Amino acid sequence: MAKRSHGSLSASARKERRQLNIMTLPAVIWYGLFCYLPLFGIAFAFKDFTPVPGRSLFENLFINSPWVGLRNFSYLFRNPLSRSVILNTLFYNSIFIVAGIVVSVSLAILLSEVHQKKFRALVQMTLVLPYFISWVVIAYCVYAFLSTDLGLINHILTALGADPVQWYQSPESWRGILIVLEIWKTTGYTMIIYLCSITNIDRTLYEAAALDGATFLQRVRFITLPQLRPTIATLFILSIGSIMSSDFGLFYQVPMDSGALQEVTQTLDVYVYKSLMYEANFSYSSAAAFLQSSVGCILLVISNIITRRIDKDSALI
Amino acid sequence: MKKNRKYVMTQESSLGKGANIVVIIFFTLIMVLAFMPVLLVFMVSLTSEKSIAEYGFSFIPHEFSLDSYYYLFRTGSTLPRAFLNSVIITVSGTALGLVIMCPCAYALSRKEFAHIKALMVFLLIPMLFSGGLVSSYMVNTQILHLKNTYLALILPGMCSTWYIMIMRNYFRMSVPDSLIEAGKLEGVSPFQSFLLIVLPICRPVVITVAVFQIFAYWNSWYPALIYIDSNHSELYPLQYVLVNIDRTVQAMTRDAAKVAGAVNVNVPGTAMKMTLVVITILPIMLLFPFFQKFLRTGLTIGAVKE
Numbered sequence: 078m079a080k081r082s083h084g085s086l087s088a089s090a091r092k093e094r095r096q097l098n099i100m101t102l103p104a105v106i107w108y109g110l111f112c113y114l115p116l117f118g119i120a121f122a123f124k125d126f127t128p129v130p131g132r133s134l135f136e137n138l139f140i141n142s143p144w145v146g147l148r149n150f151s152y153l154f155r156n157p158l159s160r161s162v163i164l165n166t167l168f169y170n171s172i173f174i175v176a177g178i179v180v181s182v183s184l185a186i187l188l189s190e191v192h193q194k195k196f197r198a199l200v201q202m203t204l205v206l207p208y209f210i211s212w213v214v215i216a217y218c219v220y221a222f223l224s225t226d227l228g229l230i231n232h233i234l235t236a237l238g239a240d241p242v243q244w245y246q247s248p249e250s251w252r253g254i255l256i257v258l259e260i261w262k263t264t265g266y267t268m269i270i271y272l273c274s275i276t277n278i279d280r281t282l283y284e285a286a287a288l289d290g291a292t293f294l295q296r297v298r299f300i301t302l303p304q305l306r307p308t309i310a311t312l313f314i315l316s317i318g319s320i321m322s323s324d325f326g327l328f329y330q331v332p333m334d335s336g337a338l339q340e341v342t343q344t345l346d347v348y349v350y351k352s353l354m355y356e357a358n359f360s361y362s363s364a365a366a367f368l369q370s371s372v373g374c375i376l377l378v379i380s381n382i383i384t385r386r387i388d389k390d391s392a393l394i
Numbered sequence: 395m396k397k398n399r400k401y402v403m404t405q406e407s408s409l410g411k412g413a414n415i416v417v418i419i420f421f422t423l424i425m426v427l428a429f430m431p432v433l434l435v436f437m438v439s440l441t442s443e444k445s446i447a448e449y450g451f452s453f454i455p456h457e458f459s460l461d462s463y464y465y466l467f468r469t470g471s472t473l474p475r476a477f478l479n480s481v482i483i484t485v486s487g488t489a490l491g492l493v494i495m496c497p498c499a500y501a502l503s504r505k506e507f508a509h510i511k512a513l514m515v516f517l518l519i520p521m522l523f524s525g526g527l528v529s530s531y532m533v534n535t536q537i538l539h540l541k542n543t544y545l546a547l548i549l550p551g552m553c554s555t556w557y558i559m560i561m562r563n564y565f566r567m568s569v570p571d572s573l574i575e576a577g578k579l580e581g582v583s584p585f586q587s588f589l590l591i592v593l594p595i596c597r598p599v600v601i602t603v604a605v606f607q608i609f610a611y612w613n614s615w616y617p618a619l620i621y622i623d624s625n626h627s628e629l630y631p632l633q634y635v636l637v638n639i640d641r642t643v644q645a646m647t648r649d650a651a652k653v654a655g656a657v658n659v660n661v662p663g664t665a666m667k668m669t670l671v672v673i674t675i676l677p678i679m680l681l682f683p684f685f686q687k688f689l690r691t692g693l694t695i696g697a698v699k700e
Contacts, residue, residue, distance in 0.1 A: 094508050096584045097501040101513060104498035107553050110538065111530070112520035118529015134536040184424075190409045191417055202686050203425040209678055210432070211613035213636050217671045218431035221438055221451045227664065229434060232450040261428060269690065293408045318522070325616060330637070349527050354620075359528055366526025374522045 121363030122149055149364035159348060159365065163321075166344040169252075169328075170320045173259050177316070178309060181264045185271035186301055190293070201272065204265030212326025215258065219331055223254075245333060248341045255342065259327060267312060274308040275301060310384050310391035318377035321345060321369040345369055432675065439463070439669040446664050462665035466673070472627075472635065472642060473673070480632040483547045484611040488604050491552040496600060499561035500588045504574075517555045531620060544629060546621035551614060557603045564599035565592055602688045609685075612678065632674050639667050 120138055125145045128137040153159045184204075191197050207215070222229045223244035231241035244250065282300050291299070323344035332342040349365050352358040385392035409417060438451045442459035449456050466473055501507045502514065524530075530550070540546035569592050577587045593600065615633035622629050624638075635642050643663050 090506070093506060093578075093584050097504060097507045098509070100497035100585065100588070101501045101507075101509075103494040104553060104558070105513075105516070107494055107549075108516065108520060110533075111550055111553075112524065114537070115525030115529040115533045116523070118525040118532060121528055121532075134532055187417055188421065190414075191421070192409070192414050193418070196418060196421070200421045200425060201690075202683075204428055205689065206432075206679075206682060207428060209609045209613070209682065210675055211615060211633055213613075213615050213633050214671055214675050215431070217636070217639075217667065218435050221434045221668065222431070224451065227446060227450040229451050229453075232452065265428070287408070291408075293413075296408055346527075350620075353528055353531065359532075363526055363528040366524075366528055370523050370526060377522065 118363065119367055121359050122367040123147070124360060125149075126359040126363075145360075149360045150368070152361060153364055153368065159361070161340060162343050162345055162348040162365075163368075165341065166321055166323050166346075169255065169259075169323060169344065170316070172256055173263075174313065174316045174320075176256065176260055177263060177267060178313065180260055181267040182271055182302075182305065182309065184264065185268045185275060186297055188268070189272055189275045189301075197272075201265070201269055205269060206265065207262045208266040210262075212324065212330045215262065216326075216330040216333065219254070219258070220333070245335045246337045248338050251332060251338050251341050255327060255331070258331060259324070262327075270312070271305060271308060274305055278304045306388065307391045310388070314377060314380050314384060314392075317380045318373045320376055321372045323347075325350065432679075435668050435671050439665055439672045441665060443663065443665050451668075459665070462669040466666055466669055473670070475628060476630050476632045476635040477673075479544075479629060480612060483544065483614075483631055484608055486544075487548040487552055487611045488607040490548070491557075491607055492600065492604060495553055495558050495603070496561060496593070497585075497588060499558045500565055500592055501584075502558070502562045503565035503569075504584070505571075517558060521555045527620075534621065541621050542623055542626040542629065543621075547614070547617045547629070547631060548611075550617060551607075551610060557606070561596070561599050561603060564596055569595055598688070598691055602691045605685045605688045608681075609678065636670055636674055639670060642670070643667055 117135075118138075123144055123146065124138065124142040125148075126138065126142045129141050132141065153163075188197055188200055191200075220228070223231075225231060225241065225243050225245065228244070230244070234241055242250075278301065282304075283296065286296050286300060323346050325346045328342050328344045329347045329350070332338045335342075345365055345368075349362040349369075352362040352365075381392050434451060434453060437453050437455060438446065439462055440458055440460065441452075441455035442457040442461060445455065445457035445459075498513075502510060507513075525533075534546060534550065535541045538549075540549065573591055574587050577591060582590070613633060615631065615637055618629070618631055618634035619637065622634070627638075630638070643666050
């Protein structure tokens with residue numbers, strides 16, 4: 078390993094180390110300003126933020142605002158609105174995680190069996206495209222289907238003799254819509270990751286299975302799925318870490334911020350944004366944000382420990 | 395790395411000829427479904443306003459028209475300005491981000507760098523823990539004074555621990571240590587060996603990160619929503635113009651009426667919205683086939699564990 082004591086280093090080695098340090102400096106400064114400086118803001122969550130105009134942020138936060146302990150958090154859990162927001166976030170994320178794994182793993186396995194290489198490449202390219210389209214754009218694509226008077230779906234419904242539906246006013250269908258959209262946007266991306274893992278599976282396993290006359294399902298069950306386990310575990314643990322976070326665009330832009338849909342579409346990120354921007358409610362929204370970070374972080378560590386107990390190779394850290 | 399791309403398994407596929415065709419048809423259907431929303435918007439942008447009002451949005455235009463494109467390009471400076479803003483933000487954000495991330499990734503890839511462990515922890519903590527929207531907002535507006543500036547749209551998304559790790563792993567795997575040691579004997583400094591040896595060899599991973607950043611910046615609208623007030627609309631990127639589409643189209647309709655010299659000129663408002671959507675995703679669609687192979691590299695390196 079590298080020598081530790083500075084005394085034994087030659088002048089050129091010292092110069093070399095100094096240059097390497099300098100090369101990391103811009104990144105360290107960036108992280109300091111945009112990641113570490115905001116960390117002090119966690120204090121917002123434990124304060125009743127009462128800014129005095131004209132004073133600096135630090136003075137307002139640490140001197141002019143009283144500590145309130147966990148009051149902001151207990152408000153979050155008692156307030157019916159924020160409680161439903163937290164439940165919504167957990168509900169959508171659990172479905173996204175499970176459905177995401179099931180859909181993309183099965184598509185990846187099925188696609189890996191297609192004979193034509195060119196076709197496999199074409200499918201991957203087409204399905205990953207939505208991943209690179211912003212939710213703003215997707216919101217208008219959805220609008221083209223769901224608009225009440227112009228939308229394609231209502232057009233088809235009336236042509237079939239059914240009554241048109243006011244989609245942006247009917248919350249009951251939106252859970253389904255949002256889940257389908259999330260899967261549509263992310264499946265291509267995760268599918269490629271799984272496909273690559275399948276590609277790296279030792280071919281001789283399959284050859285042996287073929288000699289034994291294994292069926293397609295047997296191959297999947299006894300070779301592909303067990304070999305995919307580390308990749309599935311990695312993506313699973315990573316998504317558990319963000320179980321309290323949600324894609325702001327999906328839940329804010331796509332429902333066009335429609336008030337009638339709020340009870341099913343509002344998640345923590347939307348709630349945090351709205352209480353910050355419309356109500357200037359720094360303390361509650363900061364408490365909500367702190368909840369997101371800490372719950373995600375704790376769950377990530379726990380799920381990683383559990384995974385390591387079950388299967389050492391699958392754990393992340 | 396090259397080995398990963400080889401995924402021929404034809405002879406081992408357990409699907410018979412018939413089953414293979416069924417699977418191909420299945421995937422073709424899925425591709426059509428995946429592409430449909432974009433196609434619908436594209437077709438609507440080519441439809442005349444009258445036929446939209448009469449028949450609604452549909453895949454087959456009842457009456458074909460390019461009016462919406464004509465109006466968007468002819469009226470006002472909103473669209474060219476927003477397009478230019480998006481380009482400025484995308485190019486400068488991506489370039490600056492690389493300038494910051496690449497040297498850092500290089501230092502982390504060298505064994506003689508004294509603070510590998512400490513810097514790794516420093517970079518990983520923000521991945522797990524963040525101060526949240528409120529404090530970032532307060533810091534960026536009250537301490538860094540980024541509100542209503544280009545910098546608010548560029549700086550916050552510039553670096554990512556994920557990309558630094560991807561590059562570091564790639565530098566480690568593809569640059570033989572002996573090459574750098576040999577350079578050292580010739581008196582090459584770390585900075586020179588980074589520029590002259592590592593970057594040329596590792597161009598694929600740098601391009602991959604650049605591609606991801608280009609798409610991320612082009613698609614970003616959240617910073618504009620938070621940091622740009624409506625009286626600074628000259629800073630709006632294309633995506634955010636889209637967020638404010640109703641206001642934008644109103645303004646353009648007014649301009650168009652002025653240009654046409656008539657008060658009740660028939661401006662294709664709805665089609666114009668969809669045309670704006672098409673213009674926003676067009677660069678992505680055009681660049682995507684070229685970027686595609688780099689995306690694949692990025693997605694797969696990201697998934698490979700150390």
